[in-house]
Amino acid sequence: MVMDMKKSFRFRGAKEKKKKALEQQFAKKIEDKVGDRLISREIAENVEYIKKLLGESGDLVTREFYILQDPEKKATVIYFDELSEKQVTQNFVIRPLMGWNRVDFDKEESDLWEMSFHTLVQAGEVKVETEMSKAVECLLSGDTILFIQGYAKVMIIGSRGWSGRGVGEPRAEAVVRGPREGLNETLLFSLGMIRRRLKDPDLRVKMYTMGKRTKTLVSLLYVEGIVRPEIVEEVENRLRRIDIDGVLETNYIEEFIRDQTWTPFPLLQNTERPDVVVAHLLEGKVAILVDGTPHALIAPAVFTQFYYSPEDYYQAFEIASFLRLIRVISFFIALSLPSLYIAFVSFHPEMIPSKLQLAMAAGRATVPFASIIEALLMELSVEILREASIRLPGPIGPTIGIVGALVIGDAAVTAGLVSPAMVIVVGLTTISSYANPSYSGAISVRLIRFPLMILAAIFGLYGIMLGFMFLLLHLVQLRSFGVPYLAPYAPLNPSDLKDTLIRVPWPWMNRRPSFFYPKDERRQPKESQHDSLEKGRQTKNKKGEETQ
Amino acid sequence: MKNQNQPGLSPLGSFAFLYLSIIGVWVFSFPREVVRSSSYQGVWVILFTGLFSLVFFYLTTKLTMRFPRQTFSSYIPEILGSKRNRWLGRLLSMPIFIFFVIYFLFVISTNIRIFGEVLVSAVFHNTPLSAVIIMFLLTAIPAAMAEPYLLAKVNLFLLPFTLIPFLILFYAAFQRGEWVQLLPIFPIDWSTISQAIITVLFAFAGYELVVYIAAHYQNTDKAAKSHCFVILGVTFTYVVNYLSCLSVFGMDELKKLMWPPFEIAKETYAPMLLLERLEFALLIVWLVNVFACVSNFFMVLVRMIMDIYRFPSKASKVVTWILVPIIYAMAIYPKNFMSLMVWKGWVTMGHLTIIGINVILLVIAIIRKKKGSIKETGVEMK
Numbered sequence: 024m025v026m027d028m029k030k031s032f033r034f035r036g037a038k039e040k041k042k043k044a045l046e047q048q049f050a051k052k053i054e055d056k057v058g059d060r061l062i063s064r065e066i067a068e069n070v071e072y073i074k075k076l077l078g079e080s081g082d083l084v085t086r087e088f089y090i091l092q093d094p095e096k097k098a099t100v101i102y103f104d105e106l107s108e109k110q111v112t113q114n115f116v117i118r119p120l121m122g123w124n125r126v127d128f129d130k131e132e133s134d135l136w137e138m139s140f141h142t143l144v145q146a147g148e149v150k151v152e153t154e155m156s157k158a159v160e161c162l163l164s165g166d167t168i169l170f171i172q173g174y175a176k177v178m179i180i181g182s183r184g185w186s187g188r189g190v191g192e193p194r195a196e197a198v199v200r201g202p203r204e205g206l207n208e209t210l211l212f213s214l215g216m217i218r219r220r221l222k223d224p225d226l227r228v229k230m231y232t233m234g235k236r237t238k239t240l241v242s243l244l245y246v247e248g249i250v251r252p253e254i255v256e257e258v259e260n261r262l263r264r265i266d267i268d269g270v271l272e273t274n275y276i277e278e279f280i281r282d283q284t285w286t287p288f289p290l291l292q293n294t295e296r297p298d299v300v301v302a303h304l305l306e307g308k309v310a311i312l313v314d315g316t317p318h319a320l321i322a323p324a325v326f327t328q329f330y331y332s333p334e335d336y337y338q339a340f341e342i343a344s345f346l347r348l349i350r351v352i353s354f355f356i357a358l359s360l361p362s363l364y365i366a367f368v369s370f371h372p373e374m375i376p377s378k379l380q381l382a383m384a385a386g387r388a389t390v391p392f393a394s395i396i397e398a399l400l401m402e403l404s405v406e407i408l409r410e411a412s413i414r415l416p417g418p419i420g421p422t423i424g425i426v427g428a429l430v431i432g433d434a435a436v437t438a439g440l441v442s443p444a445m446v447i448v449v450g451l452t453t454i455s456s457y458a459n460p461s462y463s464g465a466i467s468v469r470l471i472r473f474p475l476m477i478l479a480a481i482f483g484l485y486g487i488m489l490g491f492m493f494l495l496l497h498l499v500q501l502r503s504f505g506v507p508y509l510a511p512y513a514p515l516n517p518s519d520l521k522d523t524l525i526r527v528p529w530p531w532m533n534r535r536p537s538f539f540y541p542k543d544e545r546r547q548p549k550e551s552q553h554d555s556l557e558k559g560r561q562t563k564n565k566k567g568e569e570t571q
Numbered sequence: 572m573k574n575q576n577q578p579g580l581s582p583l584g585s586f587a588f589l590y591l592s593i594i595g596v597w598v599f600s601f602p603r604e605v606v607r608s609s610s611y612q613g614v615w616v617i618l619f620t621g622l623f624s625l626v627f628f629y630l631t632t633k634l635t636m637r638f639p640r641q642t643f644s645s646y647i648p649e650i651l652g653s654k655r656n657r658w659l660g661r662l663l664s665m666p667i668f669i670f671f672v673i674y675f676l677f678v679i680s681t682n683i684r685i686f687g688e689v690l691v692s693a694v695f696h697n698t699p700l701s702a703v704i705i706m707f708l709l710t711a712i713p714a715a716m717a718e719p720y721l722l723a724k725v726n727l728f729l730l731p732f733t734l735i736p737f738l739i740l741f742y743a744a745f746q747r748g749e750w751v752q753l754l755p756i757f758p759i760d761w762s763t764i765s766q767a768i769i770t771v772l773f774a775f776a777g778y779e780l781v782v783y784i785a786a787h788y789q790n791t792d793k794a795a796k797s798h799c800f801v802i803l804g805v806t807f808t809y810v811v812n813y814l815s816c817l818s819v820f821g822m823d824e825l826k827k828l829m830w831p832p833f834e835i836a837k838e839t840y841a842p843m844l845l846l847e848r849l850e851f852a853l854l855i856v857w858l859v860n861v862f863a864c865v866s867n868f869f870m871v872l873v874r875m876i877m878d879i880y881r882f883p884s885k886a887s888k889v890v891t892w893i894l895v896p897i898i899y900a901m902a903i904y905p906k907n908f909m910s911l912m913v914w915k916g917w918v919t920m921g922h923l924t925i926i927g928i929n930v931i932l933l934v935i936a937i938i939r940k941k942k943g944s945i946k947e948t949g950v951e952m953k
Binding site for chain 2: 488500
């Protein structure tokens, strides 16, 4: 017995040791390799070190030359072939340094480094560093580095430039009316699009580098003076805690910083549209952009806003309100129609009108399965079709999706595998789930549908209702950065109801949503502006009448 | 970060919480019991019971307002004990606490059982009662673990939905009801009424929760007003319920119906709606009501036990899971419907006793001049 315990202790000790070793390895990987190594006076030593560090990479370009054709003044330029803009390096660094347009240079009096820095290197963005780690980091980001013999420092010339995707239309968030520009994979382009729309000196952009290996640029955007400072602080705190080797998409960050891990509902909003980002910033939220992905994260998020489309604000308010109502209905259809079908067919056939019930029973007469199996079969096959149509190449995708659904559905009905009513239910459900403007919101509904169907199969409407109660309890408990997820409904605030199920016209929306606790509550002065506009219009009309 | 909006119950939230706690499953048998106990004077009985409850609710509110931000588990020992011997207060208040716990357990289990009975007799003819009850209890568990203010939010959210059954009742009364059935109303027979009040009082049980929940109010001063509205709302609801049942069925038929509102929905024919028969729709929407009632009581029960034994807030999960089998056993215990009705009688007795306890406590508090101040926060506001 004692032996066993000892053994287990020893075993545990070994495990601990291994764990520690792994931790150390992780820490060592990136930082310790370069460490605090300073740059040497000898060029050859530096170049050799960098080459060795990067494993003699084939795409690393090193160019050795003499400054001003003087063989005693050796210099070396290093850059990555694919990451840097070669025009900059060649025309504004190498050419002037080599002395193509020769300048008068008093060899004895001037310092070669100062001379190169101030006159010869003609690039716009140049900085001087003495640490090797900084040099390597910049080199990997696409900058060009320049060593000069005899100087223990390095010149870093900003020459980042790589081929990226042009500005495209956001595919997942298409609108009929409104800007068609989408955010870009290159962070700086995206930031540019946002700055162009929001020329506010209070717009703050904080940059972070994340990912021990990827060194991804992450930026945090907010408008100081609108956003509640505690929210920014909390987001910053959570961002700082992330310690991972790579950040490739915003979801890497989303899963680290959201309030609760176990929930099917998205606790942060994401968008591809710069106009949406600006709209959210103006509501007192925070946006997180990651280099390498066009999707921006918006925090905090509330449940209802997943059902708002940017178009709601670009179209007439009556139409927007109507469309929102449609979306709410479609939400409930997507969530519960299959389960309602199961409940009605297997538990409460007396509730549906008798003619319909007869028709449905006739349709189901040949179906060999229980309604739950029938529904699960159909729902699953639709999910498979959906998934497949995303992977299918280009233009065939949607076609195959529609054809597949039609053909398979029709064949299944003719073969007597499913009832026609079931096909209608599945079709409506699928279409309804596409009415959701947010993909992450829609996908959570797709997920919740299945447990509801099982509940309906066991307890009918009773089960569905209990499922709804459970969902409600869960939703009420959720928070996104301190903001109740069901706001503005669950903590009820009448002034926030102006932009919920109905959207009132812009002149009436005086306040920003209060549940994000904005510091600056007003969007516009209280009706005065509107009134004066109205008055102006009236007087104009009067004048017009008088002149006539 | 979490404390940014003062998380307490707003007056509206407390209204929703208490309203839904009172109107639980009792609504189903209410019209029958009123008619049986009071024959033609039902309306008066309901109104007077409402008045009666209003008075006692006001007294209970007064008691809680003397000790703002304190739950009863901290102020009852304070009222009964002295400053020198704190243990004396705790010792004297122990029987009261135990009584509260037992009473709450009774309320929860009877509610669940009656709703289960209704469900099984109406739709789930082949489903065992225990399955229905277990399902209900399992769903109530997360509610029981929730923070009071969150549960109040849920109540507020559900409140509009609980009005749907009354729309159906209204509709039925207009469609099939007859004014003549409501008569006679006079003369008032005081002896019948006074006896009937005791029987009908069970339907107003539920506002006892205020002794716990008042500690979580944002503003204790405004409580009295919203409490008055609670009783007014409940009385109105019951009057509507009773009158619509009476107008449709008449007195003699009503006496023999098991669940009159449910029967009304059966009688109603709504060609405009998608659904052909409304009774189960009514039942399902009523589930919301019962669920809110049960989860409110359950949550307060859990919090109460934690308060009495000074458990840390993490223990709520453990306490809830310990209580679940007890409630289940109690819900399943009555052998048949008759014994269930006996249990319901005990609930009425328990309600009366608690009213009595609260009044006595108030009197003692006034005599001994015990008063809490806001600075002495018994409850940690979260």
